[in-house]
Amino acid sequence: MQLQTMAAQKLSPAAPPADAAIAIDDVTLRFVTPDGHMMTAIRDFTMTVARGEFACVVGPTGCGKSTTLNLVTGLLRPTTGNVRVMGNPVTDISRDIGFVFQADALFPWRSVIDNVAAGPLYRGTPKAEAYDKARDWIARVGLARFEKHYPHQLSGGMRKRVALAQTFINQPKILLMDEPFSALDMQTRTAMQDELLGLWSEQKSSVVFVTHDLEEAVALADKVYVLTAGPGTVKSVYRIDLPRPRVMADIRYDPKFVEIAKVIWNDLREEVQLGQSRGLQTGH
Amino acid sequence: MTAISPAADRAATRETSIAIAEARARARLRRRHALVIGLRFAILIVFLGLWELGADYNIIDPFFFASPSGIWEQIWSWITEGTSQGPLWLQIYVTLEETFLGFVIGALGGIAAGIILGRNRLLADVFSIYIKIANSVPRVVLGSVFIIALGLGMASKVALAVVMVFFVVFANAFQGVREADRAMIANAQILGASPFQITRTVIIPSAMSWILASLHVSFGFALVGAVVGEFLGAKQGMGLLISTAQGAFNANGVFAAMIILAVMALVVEFIITRFENYVVKWRPAPFNEQGA
Numbered sequence: 001m002q003l004q005t006m007a008a009q010k011l012s013p014a015a016p017p018a019d020a021a022i023a024i025d026d027v028t029l030r031f032v033t034p035d036g037h038m039m040t041a042i043r044d045f046t047m048t049v050a051r052g053e054f055a056c057v058v059g060p061t062g063c064g065k066s067t068t069l070n071l072v073t074g075l076l077r078p079t080t081g082n083v084r085v086m087g088n089p090v091t092d093i094s095r096d097i098g099f100v101f102q103a104d105a106l107f108p109w110r111s112v113i114d115n116v117a118a119g120p121l122y123r124g125t126p127k128a129e130a131y132d133k134a135r136d137w138i139a140r141v142g143l144a145r146f147e148k149h150y151p152h153q154l155s156g157g158m159r160k161r162v163a164l165a166q167t168f169i170n171q172p173k174i175l176l177m178d179e180p181f182s183a184l185d186m187q188t189r190t191a192m193q194d195e196l197l198g199l200w201s202e203q204k205s206s207v208v209f210v211t212h213d214l215e216e217a218v219a220l221a222d223k224v225y226v227l228t229a230g231p232g233t234v235k236s237v238y239r240i241d242l243p244r245p246r247v248m249a250d251i252r253y254d255p256k257f258v259e260i261a262k263v264i265w266n267d268l269r270e271e272v273q274l275g276q277s278r279g280l281q282t283g284h
Numbered sequence: 285m286t287a288i289s290p291a292a293d294r295a296a297t298r299e300t301s302i303a304i305a306e307a308r309a310r311a312r313l314r315r316r317h318a319l320v321i322g323l324r325f326a327i328l329i330v331f332l333g334l335w336e337l338g339a340d341y342n343i344i345d346p347f348f349f350a351s352p353s354g355i356w357e358q359i360w361s362w363i364t365e366g367t368s369q370g371p372l373w374l375q376i377y378v379t380l381e382e383t384f385l386g387f388v389i390g391a392l393g394g395i396a397a398g399i400i401l402g403r404n405r406l407l408a409d410v411f412s413i414y415i416k417i418a419n420s421v422p423r424v425v426l427g428s429v430f431i432i433a434l435g436l437g438m439a440s441k442v443a444l445a446v447v448m449v450f451f452v453v454f455a456n457a458f459q460g461v462r463e464a465d466r467a468m469i470a471n472a473q474i475l476g477a478s479p480f481q482i483t484r485t486v487i488i489p490s491a492m493s494w495i496l497a498s499l500h501v502s503f504g505f506a507l508v509g510a511v512v513g514e515f516l517g518a519k520q521g522m523g524l525l526i527s528t529a530q531g532a533f534n535a536n537g538v539f540a541a542m543i544i545l546a547v548m549a550l551v552v553e554f555i556i557t558r559f560e561n562y563v564v565k566w567r568p569a570p571f572n573e574q575g576a
């Protein structure tokens with residue numbers, strides 16, 4: 001095959017295997033809008049994430065990326081089709097899942113250590129143990145000196161580190177991330193991407209990372225899902241065979257990286273344009 | 285031979301000049317603060333002075349509008365000789381007790397109702413209409429009902445204070461719960477929080493600043509409830525003191541009681557602010573610390 005010589009290998013969508021970490025099988029989800037109409041957010045959506053795999057999802061704004069993640073958490077239920085996590089149908093919020101939000105979702109009235117200890121405490125871990133674990137995770141993300149600080153006393157990058165520690169402390173088998181670094185400046189974002197890849201390679205979790213930044217997706221992922229403009233469905237899937245460990249500051253100058261990004265961008269561009277022209281029409 | 289590097293020299297000069305500028309800025313702030321306080325006192329003195337002079341020269345009839353010296357004499361005689369209903373401190377104590385009970389019961393009820401309805405869409409939709417109706421009734425009128433039903437004792441005043449406080453606190457608690465950040469709630473849910481844990485650790489803290497804001501106003505409302513209740517019929521309390529003074533055409537007495545009530549309200553307001561600062565110490569400091 002010609003594509004195989006390139007690092008970006010286009011995959012043909014197939015029904016998900018039973019042992020996948022995440023299997024979204026032919027899902028359609030419709031919202032009832034406040035004025036009583038039905039609005040299709042995603043349709044005929046199929047996606048598989050193998051155990052330990054890092055999948056990125058790119059697509060224009062409003063195409064249903066966040067909706068997809070919420071289907072995996074169980075906060076949203078599919079209208080048709082089914083979603084399985086670690087082989088089991090999603091019925092409730094699974095303990096295996098961790099979620100890093102785009103917006104700040106830290107609790108502003110809790111200090112850093114209280115924020116990080118929240119997960120274990122909610123799950124019934126004894127207090128002393130939860131705080132020991134929290135201290136350990138805070139040190140791992142390099143914030144040992146800031147345990148007693150409140151979120152408003154930290155920079156955006158530091159708050160993201162707290163959010164990572166808060167999520168990783170539960171040792172989720174599945175990690176969902178919704179444009180987690182989009183609000184950060186370039187340097188901080190690169191540092192956070194390295195941090196994330198480091199944590200991920202230790203934890204061996206399966207990741208779905210949503211972003212609208214194609215280069216970020218290519219740099220991080222084993223597999224990139226390109227979605228169509230809303231209602232979102234999978235347009236194409238690419239396997240990214242760049243070697244690991246990857247260094248974020250350098251990878252964007254790798255000729256193979258540039259080549260892959262170009263191929264996928266050609267695919268994504270028309271959807272972005274479509275999404276924008278629709279956005280203009282509907283006033284989004 | 286010692287060489288002084290020009291860079292180090294410049295740095296030293298720069299530091300001293302920064303220190304001087306800072307000292308100047310601080311001195312300016314201090315002077316401004318002193319000016320504000322001074323002007324506040326000046327206005328008070330001029331106001332009281334004009335009032336007293338006006339009363340002396342009968343431009344302001346002291347019979348109707350009292351006079352500062354008359355008010356002060358009244359307060360002094362209440363302190364030293366007691367009121368016609370007994371010692372002054374007892375009147376203050378009775379009113380404070382009613383206010384405080386009404387405030388606590390009303391606030392707790394309002395917070396509980398606000399959280400329950402705020403967390404439950406169906407209950408909120410069902411009850412919202414009744415709450416609107418109840419809220420539009422002029423609540424002071426209920427004072428008469430309570431006196432008929434509960435008698436001249438403490439219960440009727442507490443009940444009126446409760447009603448005064450409940451709706452304010454309820455409305456704010458409800459709003460605060462509704463404004464709780466959805467991402468934060470989802471975060472807690474995914475971290476493993478049960479619905480009760482979410483209410484306790486996310487909903488209540490995020491509604492707290494709304495609730496505390498309502499506590500400020502509603503203590504005043506509780507005081508109004510208690511005083512109006514006493515006014516309508518009581519055996520003790522500041523409200524009765526006012527209505528007695530009114531009955532005797534004693535304007536000084538009315539004003540004196542009013543001032544005592546105002547001092548009570550200010551003291552409690554101060555305590556609530558202290559409490560608020562203690563509870564929400566996680567909040568970034570406001571930019572205008574001084575001047576309040």
Ligand SMILES: Nc1ncnc2c1ncn2[C@@H]1O[C@H](COP(=O)(O)OP(=O)(O)O)[C@@H](O)[C@H]1O
Pocket residue numbers: 031032033039040041059060061062063064065066067068230
């Ligand atoms: N709770 C909801 N009710 C109605 N429509 C929604 C809701 N959440 C999302 N949508 C709609 O579904 C579509 C997909 O949203 P989303 O998944 O947030 O997009 P993305 O994350 O890709 O920007 C959007 O058109 C959005 O307006």
Ligand SMILES: [Mg+2]
Pocket residue numbers: 065066067178
């Ligand atoms: Mg989104």
